[in-house]
Amino acid sequence: MLPRRTVVGAADPEIVEAMSLSASEYWRSLAMAGQEQMRLVRAEFHRRLPQERGLRTTARQWFLIEMITGSEIMAARPLFQSAMGVPAMSDLNSQTAYWDAAATTKTFxxxxxxxxxxxxxxHAAILDYGCGYGRTMQALEQQGFTDLAGVDTAPGMISRAHALHPTMRFAxxxxxxxxxxxxxxIDVVILFAVLTCIPGNDAQRRLVGELSRVLKPGGTLYLSDLLLQDDERNRARYARFAERYGTYGVFETGDGAVCRHHPSDWFTSLLADFEIADTRRITVATMNGHESKGIQILARRGPLC
Structure with missing residues (x-):
């Protein structure tokens, strides 16, 4: 166990500078490290702290006081993540804290x-699952659809949706x-850019099963999502995070989300209980502004067994 000690002065102006991208990536990796790694992490922290010029004062103070003195590391880890401005990814398949923080800044x-x-x-009943701030529902309303409802896991997104579209139904x-x-x-379910936010296979299957439950026989599932990309930037991060998350195509974004890009045949497997009526390839800007290849699938719910 490392002793309590001060590494640099709390008033050091270089330490309180805004976090750079490279620094944030390094400290994020520390925040997500497992307990068994933390002895090495503490030693590395001491080694690297004088070199870092982007570490926020709050994170530095917490790390010195709580982590290095050997307090309950895993229980306190969310405090470190919060100090760093990194969402606590306790549930990678919803990531509510990230989406709440991003609610006012992202464009879909x-x-x-x-x-x-x-x-x-x-007058068909249309459900937008993962409605975000209501962009797609607004487009549907403009086309004359009247029975629209949107749901999302992030209260921040729903708050923004209510503010932008006060007469619409969101939950x-x-x-x-x-x-x-x-x-x-439900007659139609809209599922736009939702699976990319759910890294786990089982979690995706549970979602599709629930959507199948609420759809009427012959009802429509309209899915839009992102495919595996073939550019160097994406291939590098797929490879970098494949071992950590166990699936090629799952990766961490620079601002703290864990996302997934998919091979096209994954959707065929995922929608095995649906009839695929049509597909189309699209090019779309991601929430962080990168042009990416996507796929849209129109699927029909089979008859009730």
Whole structure:
């Protein structure tokens, strides 16, 4: 155990400078380290602290007082993540803290291909799962659809949605992916850029199963998501994080999210209980402004067994 000690003066002006991207990546990796790694982490912290010029004072003070003195590391880890401005990724398949923090800053751009909805009645019950701030619901309303509802795991996103679209129906999911809707009660489910935010295979399957439950026989699932990219930047981060998360295509973004890009055949497997009516490839800007390849799938719910 390392003794309590002060490494640099608390008033050191270089220490209180804004965190640089390279520093944030390093400290994020420390925040997510397992308990068995922490002795090495503490030694490395002492070695590197004088070299870092982007470490926030709050994080530095917490690390020195709590971590180095050997307090309950795993219990206190969320405090360190909070001090660093990094969401606590205790549940990678919802990441509510990240999406709450991002609610006012992100712009979503997956396009709504209206010809796919030409045969949908204007009074059909449409559910936007992962509605964010209501962008897609607004587009549907402008096309004349009247029975619209949106749900999201992030209260911050729903607050923004209410502020932007006060007459629309939005709700926070308390226990995702469980929905309050009865069986076979929805005509169309919109699922735009949601699976990319759910890294786990099982969590994705649970979500699709829940959407199948609430869809009427013959109901429509309109999915839009991101494919594996073939550029050097993405290939490098897929490889970097494959061992940590166990799936090639799962990666950490520079601002603290854990996301996933998919091979196209994964969607075929995921939607095995649906009839695929149509697919289309798209190019879309991600929430962080990178042009990426995506896929849209129009699927039909089979008859009830």
């Amino acid at each position: 751009t997956h396009p709504l291909h209206m010809p796919w909805l030409d045969d949908v009645d204007e 926070v999911l308390d226990a995702p992916p469980t929905l309050a809707h009865p069986d076979a009660s």
